[in-house]
Amino acid sequence: DTLGGLGLRADLRIGTAVDMAALAADAPYRAKAAGEFTSVTPENVMKWEVVEKERGTYDWAAADELVDFARANGQLVRGHTLLWHNQLPAWLTEGDFSAGELRAILRKHITDEAGHFKGRIWQWDVVNEAFNDDGTLRDSIWLRKLGPGYIADAFRWARQADPKAKLFINDYNIEGVNAKSTALHDLVVELRKQHVPIDGVGIQGHLSVQYNAPHDIADNMKRFDDLGLETAITEADVRVPMPSDSTKQEAQAEGYDVLLRGCLLTRRCTDFTVWGFTDKYSWVPGTFEGEGAANLFDENYAAKPAYKALTQDLLLA
Ligand code: G3I
Numbered sequence: 001d002t003l004g005g006l007g008l009r010a011d012l013r014i015g016t017a018v019d020m021a022a023l024a025a026d027a028p029y030r031a032k033a034a035g036e037f038t039s040v041t042p043e044n045v046m047k048w049e050v051v052e053k054e055r056g057t058y059d060w061a062a063a064d065e066l067v068d069f070a071r072a073n074g075q076l077v078r079g080h081t082l083l084w085h086n087q088l089p090a091w092l093t094e095g096d097f098s099a100g101e102l103r104a105i106l107r108k109h110i111t112d113e114a115g116h117f118k119g120r121i122w123q124w125d126v127v128n129e130a131f132n133d134d135g136t137l138r139d140s141i142w143l144r145k146l147g148p149g150y151i152a153d154a155f156r157w158a159r160q161a162d163p164k165a166k167l168f169i170n171d172y173n174i175e176g177v178n179a180k181s182t183a184l185h186d187l188v189v190e191l192r193k194q195h196v197p198i199d200g201v202g203i204q205g206h207l208s209v210q211y212n213a214p215h216d217i218a219d220n221m222k223r224f225d226d227l228g229l230e231t232a233i234t235e236a237d238v239r240v241p242m243p244s245d246s247t248k249q250e251a252q253a254e255g256y257d258v259l260l261r262g263c264l265l266t267r268r269c270t271d272f273t274v275w276g277f278t279d280k281y282s283w284v285p286g287t288f289e290g291e292g293a294a295n296l297f298d299e300n301y302a303a304k305p306a307y308k309a310l311t312q313d314l315l316l317a
Pocket of ligand 1: 086
């Protein structure tokens with residue numbers, strides 16, 4: 001059996017972020033990415049700095065390759081991400097644009113990217129990481145130049161460009177009930193009142209065994225479910241202080257278990273995606289000094305206790 005093939009909830013997909021360099025170079029990686037999962041997310045190749053490095057010159061090649069890979073494997077694609085404060089092209093961040101120019105640039109980017117993939121993206125992370133942990137909106141060129149309305153605009157432009165894609169707002173540290181997830185909830189309520197086309201909330205799920213797992217995740221996700229929204233765990237990984245050991249791996253398994261149970265307990269949770277599946281390729285060691293080994297498989301593709309925990313959850317679902 002494979003993760004994606006388990007469980008009775010046909011509407012729930014189990015996915016992974018995909019590193020395109022690994023996909024091209026590493027046969028065991030490619031086999032696992034194809035065989036274990038029923039959805040895929042590009043780790044980097046749909047980000048603005050990749051698809052439009054030079055203003056007006058688009059490079060869709062790597063992203064199209066992932067979409068083709070998914071189609072060949074019967075997988076759905078989570079698009080990541082149309083609008084973020086990070087990994088923006090230099091011509092944009094170094095440009096000195098008026099608010100009007102920036103709004104037109106953003107509208108063109110969303111229209112062109114969502115339009116390019118029209119009909120081929122299941123769920124888009126339209127707006128990524130718009131909030132600070134205290135629940136205020138994150139300072140970015142978007143907020144500074146366009147005001148908070150940039151969020152509603154992004155969703156409207158994405159819907160116009162691809163009416164079929166489900167449109168998500170995505171963030172981290174919103175797994176439990178806290179100032180950030182509550183602010184996001186309140187924003188979504190407001191957006192829905194304004195008939196903004198938002199369909200779902202992406203909960204990234206980047207955890208560390210050094211912090212308590214978000215045991216109130218189901219209460220949090222129910223708030224969004226009660227609004228009729230879809231939810232997804234979009235970037236699950238559970239990092240440990242290195243060197244890893246069996247005790248840390250058990251704690252890691254608990255973290256993954258809490259995230260997946262939160263999804264399984266939420267009627268409209270439609271996707272559980274891990275942010276990469278093997279320690280051989282992970283963003284974590286380069287970001288969190290002294291931490292790592294965050295994935296379901298180790299660098300030799302051996303399954304860890306976390307993988308077994310997820311399979312047990314899915315079999316019981
Ligand atoms: O592609 C260039 C390469 O040409 C260059 O030689 C190399 C060295 O400078 O950099 C390469 O780009 C790197 C890119 O990953 C592709 O590998 C960037 O430096 C590096 O910063 C980038 O890291 C990504 C990170 O987002 C950037 O913020 C990680 O792979 C990716 O896993 C991570 O993913 C984010 C989600 O998009 C949003 N949620 C948080 C998550 C973790 O930060």
